[in-house]
Amino acid sequence: MEKSKVYYCDMHATGRMNLLEKLKFLMRKAGFEDIDFNDKFTAVKIHFGEPGNLAYLRPNYAKVVCDYIKELGGKAFLTDCNTLYVGGRKNALDHLDSAYTNGYNPFQTGVHTIIADGLKGTDEELVPINGEYVKEAKIGQAIMDADIVISLSHFKGHELTGFGGALKNLGMGCGSRAGKMEMHSAGKPTVNQDLCIGCxxxxxxxxxxxxxxxxxxxxxxxxxxxxxxxxxxVCPKDAIQASMDEANDILNCKIAEYAKAVVDGRPCFHISLVIDVSPFCDCHSENDIAIVPDVGMFASFDPVALDQACADAVNKQPTIANSLLDKHGHDHHDHFTDVSPETNWKSCLEHAEKIGLGTREYELIEIE
Incomplete structure (x- = not known):
């Protein structure tokens, strides 16, 4: 397979071009305008950040993406699906409160925020994929209703998958609550009797x-x-819970198959910002200090190549003193594995490449 092009720029800014202008410049150079946005509903998939976490992407970056889509004639909206775990984003009302608190509201971004799988996380479309692990992906309905999907990802560490980038943003992030259960679990839900009220x-x-x-x-x-x-x-007390018993490698493979279900058959474009590289997911209600210095912004039509390029870039960085990476040491010679030794981030990319989602071979094109 031919190498995919991944475009990159660093985080230096001048009076001639600030970081927001630089992001738009990167997108244009990467071929964003090759997509026909005219009158197309365009889902911009992003993680709004769990309340209390401050490592999530600032909404200013999302506004750049959405403004660019509107400039090209598209109908942009920001979106994510409800979480499986209990927190500030488990239903659409709490999720919108969290998103708005973190700046993802129409006054800040200029577009509406839609929770793709509805009020209780049950609005989903069943997408046949006949994968090795998933036969029918459960994807948030609003995401499947969109004509175009743009992923805007905060690239950071993750305690189960090694890191979270474009594939996790698309795969796990676009799954409905039932879809998330399918990815996390090899079994079926059980009831916590202490929480159940028998409703x-x-x-x-x-x-x-x-x-x-x-x-x-x-x-x-x-x-x-x-x-x-x-x-x-539908459980009002979150008494019904997934078993969360899936092995991490299989979890990664399921994420890849879900990501393929999201992107197949329509235009897609992917952006990852490798900044504030916290050791764990933005789903946490807290964030530790970054494990490496800020790297830059990356964009590509290929989410697999994009994730590989971002991982390679992070692994070339020095360790920040007193971070979790510094405390854990470098026994594995890989920053993500050193922070979360039970993970294997390569398994997601290898499976994604195997099922034709993209290639790990890339040409890195730096934009000045």
Whole structure:
């Protein structure tokens, strides 16, 4: 396969061009205007950041992307899907509150914010992919309704996948709550009896008679349960939980297959900002100091090449003193593995390449 082009610029700015102008310049050089945006609904997939975390991307960058789309005639909106875990983004109302608090509101970005999988994380489209691990991806409906998908990712470490970049932003990020359960779990949901109030919402949503209530507490019959995860979305007390038992390598492969479900059949473009490279995901309600200095901005039509280029760039950086990377040492000679030794970020890229999502071979083109 021919090498993919990945465009890069550093984070230096001058009076002639600030960082926001530099981002737009990078996008143009990378071929952004080759996409026909005219009257097209364009989903800009981003992580809004969990409340309390300050490493997430500033909304100023998202505004540049959305303004550029509108300038080219497109109908841009910012989007993400609800989280599987309990936090500030588990349903659309809390999610919008969190997004708006972190600056992702129409007054700051100039576009609307849409939670793609709806109020309770159950608005999804089933996308047949017949993958090795996933046969039918569960993707947030608004993302699948879009004509074009742009991923704007904060490139950082991750405690399960090694790092979070374009593929994780697309794969895990675009999965509905049931989709996230499928990626994280090899099994089926269970009920935390201490949290269950016996309301019966799980019984109403289930098409397979899996849940039942005894002594005001729900249980799920795994012989009937098909693992769709819709009960997770409707439970008002978050008593129904995924088992979170999937091996990290298989999790990475599922993420790659979900990412392919998102991008297949329509124009896509991918941007990653390798700044504030925190050791863990922006899903945390806190962030530790960055593990390496800021690197720059990267863009490509190929999300696999983009992630590979960003990972290579991070691994070339010196360690920031007193960061988790500094404290963990360099036994593995890879910054992400040194921070989270149980992870293997290469497994996601290898599988993504195997299923035709892109190539790990890239030509890095620096933009001055």
């Amino acid at each position: 019966g919402q799980c019984i109403k949503i289930c098409a397979h008679d899996g849940p039942s209530i005894t002594d005001h507490k729900a249980t799920i019959d795994h012989n009937k349960c098909v693992g769709c995860g819709r009960c997770i979305g």
